[in-house]
Structure formats: structure tokens, C-alpha cells
Amino acid sequence: MFQSLANYGLPYQIHIITGMIAFFIGPIQFISFIRRKWVSLHFLFGAMYLICVVLSATTGFVISFHTSLKWAAAGTSIQCLLWLLSTVLAYWFIKQKEYYQHRKWMARSFGILLAAPALRLEIIFLVRVLGINYQYNFDYYYPLLVWSSFLPFIFFELFL
Secondary structure, eight states: OOOOGGGSOHHHHHHHHHHHHHHHHHHHHTOHHHHHHOHHHHHHHHHHHHHHHHHHHHHHHHHHTSSSOHHHHHHHHHHHHHHHHHHHHHHHHHHTTOHHHHHHHHHHHHHHHTHHHHHHHHHHIIIIISOOOTTTTHHHHHHHHHHHTTHHHHHHHHTO
């Protein structure tokens, strides 16, 4: 089921590695104590997050079209575009010193980022809990799972 990252092309490797870095840096950015006490660390992690999102979202967008499943490609490409857009808007707002808007757009960015682990958890739920072999009917389940992985973003949006 899991293959070495070396088996995939460079865009896929960049997408996964930078996406994982953003995934681990993101939550730290929301800790107000760190934002206030270590401003330079917050700035550094913010710059790293921005670079990782640009790399991961652009490579993810390209990768999304390497499938014959049109609905899955549409879902993943939209996620990548929304992730990139929300992160760039967060950057723009911080440059304008609009901290409230910056935080809101960063929350949106991280909510979209959570689509990736949500998709993996949905697969685990289908296979381990429901006992469904999603590989058997991959053309049906995968696009459905891609679109349902928007739920974390919708959750973040509802509570902003």
C-alpha cells in the first residue's frame, strides 16, 4: 500500500515534504503565547509556512491533473488553489498590518491544509471501520473522499 517517496516524481516529493512541514508548523503559529513572546520565531515559521504552501500547492495543482478521475482532479485542484489563495491573502493582510484579517485567513489556510490528513483518515475509516475495500471501487470512492475532505475547511469557515 505505501511505497517509497523515491518511487514518485520530484513534484510529488516536493508536494508531500513541504505539505508535511506546513502541517507541523501551522498549529504552532496559532499559539498566542509564542506569537507574543517569540515574535521572531513566529515570523520565521510564518515565512517557512508561506514558502511550503507555495511549493506544495503549486505542485499539488500540477499533480491533480495526473488522474483520469475528473471529479477527483477538480476537487484536489480547487483545494490547492484555495490553499494558495488563502495563504497569499493572509500574507497580504499581515503586510497591511491588519492582524485580525491575517489570523482569519491563516485559519482558512490551515483548514484547507487539513483536507490532506482528512482524506487519509476517511480512507482508514472506510477500510478499517466499515470494512469497505475502496481500492475495488476506487473510481467511485476516491472522488467522493476528495470532496468530503473539504469538511475541515468548512468547519473552520463556520467558526471564524
